[in-house]
Amino acid sequence: MTIDKKELDLTEEEADYLDRTFGVLRLSGEEEMFAIDGQHRTAAIKVAVIANPELCSEEVPVVFVAHRKTKEGEIRTRRLFSTLNRYAKPVSISEIIALDEEDNAAILTRKLIEQFPRFSGKIAFAKGKSLSPTNKKDFTNIILLYEIIVTLLTKKVFIPSVAVDGYEPIRFTTRRLPEQVLNKEYEGLKADFNEIIDGLPFLQKFFATGTVNRAAKSSNLLFRPVGQIVFFNVYRIAGFYGKKKEVLEYFATDTFNITNPVWNKVFVDPITKTLITTQQVQRAAILLLLRRFNINFVATTKDKSILENLEIDAHQIA
Numbered sequence: 586m587t588i589d590k591k592e593l594d595l596t597e598e599e600a601d602y603l604d605r606t607f608g609v610l611r612l613s614g615e616e617e618m619f620a621i622d623g624q625h626r627t628a629a630i631k632v633a634v635i636a637n638p639e640l641c642s643e644e645v646p647v648v649f650v651a652h653r654k655t656k657e658g659e660i661r662t663r664r665l666f667s668t669l670n671r672y673a674k675p676v677s678i679s680e681i682i683a684l685d686e687e688d689n690a691a692i693l694t695r696k697l698i699e700q701f702p703r704f705s706g707k708i709a710f711a712k713g714k715s716l717s718p719t720n721k722k723d724f725t726n727i728i729l730l731y732e733i734i735v736t737l738l739t740k741k742v743f744i745p746s747v748a749v750d751g752y753e754p755i756r757f758t759t760r761r762l763p764e765q766v767l768n769k770e771y772e773g774l775k776a777d778f779n780e781i782i783d784g785l786p787f788l789q790k791f792f793a794t795g796t797v798n799r800a801a802k803s804s805n806l807l808f809r810p811v812g813q814i815v816f817f818n819v820y821r822i823a824g825f826y827g828k829k830k831e832v833l834e835y836f837a838t839d840t841f842n843i844t845n846p847v848w849n850k851v852f853v854d855p856i857t858k859t860l861i862t863t864q865q866v867q868r869a870a871i872l873l874l875l876r877r878f879n880i881n882f883v884a885t886t887k888d889k890s891i892l893e894n895l896e897i898d899a900h901q902i903a
Contacts, residue, residue, distance in 0.1 A: 725813060
């Protein structure tokens, strides 16, 4: 195919260069092709176009690798296949959040980090969910913020027996919403975070001074990943049941720390005196708080056992 230099307003040199470097690959339909990588995506496309022929007009980026029908050609292609599939380095969760354009939670996470003034310089970029006790300047990290957004906007909460409204989690994290809907959800998230920060004096102080001593026993557990998971699940569920105000009033007392005998019993190992952050502990704390706010849930046998072993009267939590 020859480049039309007049149509594209190209110089002789530019047209000559493109003639030598740019081409069009035409397929007759008789070629033998197989996927070196992305086999699942290829299979999904085949099924999708049968179910909905209109998808045949969609454009998909593809890299073609030429294959010579020789022994050397076969070895080269097999080597490329094995290298791609054996040594490919998985992308970290934080990198996915930073780049994904279909995951609405990822898009909103980036939007909050970039545009919400209170989060400016307050969100750590890490490959895991942990926050070092020596970290004095960050409120949370990018992965935890992403999970908080999923909790606030979807039906996914830590206690499956408690029904809440919201988006279906899988669809929300794989199919981009229209821009106006994303903007509306962003405004809603800003309102939630402002309500939480303004309603909790210790958070007001942190966002005003920009520093917190996480290592102190009196430091609110909301500055730890385990406490954030507990708080935002309870806040979300309580909001659905019209009890958000009660939750904020309780947490405003700033007794959600390990100097409180109740939370010391829940979160601190009695032998090692170290903080326990297992999912079982998170679940126990959430269930105790739901009981305190008289929010009904169906306890599993394991839940009942955990709560009985703690021997804590939820309605006396101070």
